[in-house]
Amino acid sequence: MYDVIIIGAGPAGSTLARLIGKRYRVLLVDKGMVLPKNGKAPAAKCCGGLLAPDAQRMLARMELGLPRDILSGPQLFAVRTIDLLNRIERYYQRSYLNIDRGKFDQWLASLLPPDVELRQTCFFRGFAEDEQGLRVHLSQDGSIHEEYTSLLIGADGAFSLVRKQAFPQMPAPRQYIAIQEWFKSERPLPYFTAIFDPEVTDFYSWLIPKDDKMIVGSALRTGETATANFELLKSKLREYGFDLTHSIEKSGAMLMRPVKMSQVLTGQGRVALIGEAGGWISPSSAEGISYGFRSALALADALMSGLEGFQKRYLRRTRRLRSNIRLKNLKAPFMYNRILRRIVMTSGIHSIDVSSP
Numbered sequence: 095m096y097d098v099i100i101i102g103a104g105p106a107g108s109t110l111a112r113l114i115g116k117r118y119r120v121l122l123v124d125k126g127m128v129l130p131k132n133g134k135a136p137a138a139k140c141c142g143g144l145l146a147p148d149a150q151r152m153l154a155r156m157e158l159g160l161p162r163d164i165l166s167g168p169q170l171f172a173v174r175t176i177d178l179l180n181r182i183e184r185y186y187q188r189s190y191l192n193i194d195r196g197k198f199d200q201w202l203a204s205l206l207p208p209d210v211e212l213r214q215t216c217f218f219r220g221f222a223e224d225e226q227g228l229r230v231h232l233s234q235d236g237s238i239h240e241e242y243t244s245l246l247i248g249a250d251g252a253f254s255l256v257r258k259q260a261f262p263q264m265p266a267p268r269q270y271i272a273i274q275e276w277f278k279s280e281r282p283l284p285y286f287t288a289i290f291d292p293e294v295t296d297f298y299s300w301l302i303p304k305d306d307k308m309i310v311g312s313a314l315r316t317g318e319t320a321t322a323n324f325e326l327l328k329s330k331l332r333e334y335g336f337d338l339t340h341s342i343e344k345s346g347a348m349l350m351r352p353v354k355m356s357q358v359l360t361g362q363g364r365v366a367l368i369g370e371a372g373g374w375i376s377p378s379s380a381e382g383i384s385y386g387f388r389s390a391l392a393l394a395d396a397l398m399s400g401l402e403g404f405q406k407r408y409l410r411r412t413r414r415l416r417s418n419i420r421l422k423n424l425k426a427p428f429m430y431n432r433i434l435r436r437i438v439m440t441s442g443i444h445s446i447d448v449s450s451p
């Protein structure tokens with residue numbers, strides 16, 4: 095019998111397990127490899143690998159310093175914003191830590207206290223509730239087994255099975271498929287580029303330098319048009335002057351966009367959600383790492399005084415995070431409405447001048 099079973103060892107799940115691992119008997123389960131095994135490194139999550147200022151602030155609050163080998167280059171201090179349709183571009187000052195996402199997740203998992211039991215390549219399949227607690231069905235190496243727990247945490251990301259099974263009636267955030275293609279790059283761009291073009295997506299696309307490579311990514315509405323729209327984006331970028339000649343690899347992942355607060359869930363009864371599984375992600379920039387940290391920290395705080403009444407405490411402790419998402423949704427039209435964006439970008443408000451020799 096475990097006190098807590100956490101499904102998903104991404105930033106949210108690993109952080110919660112680290113924070114409550116000494117207080118509770120915790121089982122942390124992930125369907126993938128989390129730590130290197132037999133000389134093989136785990137596959138990295140499809141991600142831009144940028145730690146925004148909010149994520150940096152959370153690292154500071156958790157008293158964590160980033161090991162040097164997690165960094166990729168170059169470190170970025172500006173966002174170049176391109177409105178492809180209106181043909182306007184602007185630069186804004188913003189500091190990002192440019193990281194190797196695979197190494198980052200491994201590092202977070204390496205901080206788990208020895209008390210936490212980590213089961214890698216183990217799938218969560220479902221759960222059932224009885225008087226004693228929750229019976230959680232897990233499968234590993236072709237066999238299915240059950241574990242008992244008092245509390246089940248869904249930290250299983252955008253495609254959360256815990257959320258689907260526990261709260262099937264609750265509205266889900268708007269779903270996107272994010273596609274990223276890596277290209278060889280001779281000269282890394284010294285900024286993060288955000289691209290807006292409603293012909294490609296109603297969200298946004300990006301270019302991120304990663305050492306001697308460059309990631310071209312886009313958050314696209316799910317459905318048949320996603321691949322075609324990604325190809326359209328690349329052809330528009332080539333026409334704009336970007337060198338996308340040597341493709342190296344391509345991957346994709348689901349992405350949530352909570353456009354209404356009813357789509358953000360903390361949980362109920364014996365099941366709670368953290369990270370993207372709960373809808374904790376920025377609806378304006380798709381920045382999700384800091385939200386994973388913040389929701390995990392809020393739940394850990396709520397659990398510190400025991401299991402009794404923790405849901406209410408977790409809900410209370412996420413009040414500011416919910417306001418943050420509400421605010422980002424209010425800000426979104428200035429980024430995503432074509433006319434408002436043109437007005438903001440033409441005005442040059444908050445932008446910086448850049449000069450290169």
Ligand SMILES: Cc1cc2nc3c(=O)[nH]c(=O)nc-3n(C[C@H](O)[C@H](O)[C@H](O)COP(=O)(O)OP(=O)(O)OC[C@H]3O[C@@H](n4cnc5c(N)ncnc54)[C@H](O)[C@@H]3O)c2cc1C
Pocket residue numbers: 101102103104105106107123124125126139140141142143144145146149216217218219249250251252253254255272273274311347348349368369370371375380381382383384386
């Ligand atoms: C293309 C792309 C680019 C992004 N770029 C950035 C960025 O640059 N900066 C940023 O801050 N955010 C970015 N995000 C968002 C960010 O990656 C996520 O919001 C963040 O990873 C969420 O953390 P999490 O711990 O909630 O979930 P995840 O990191 O998704 O981790 C979930 C874990 O659950 C496991 N899991 C899932 N289902 C099961 C199951 N049934 N059984 C067992 N285990 C399971 C998975 O293997 C995974 O390890 C990006 C997202 C995408 C898709």
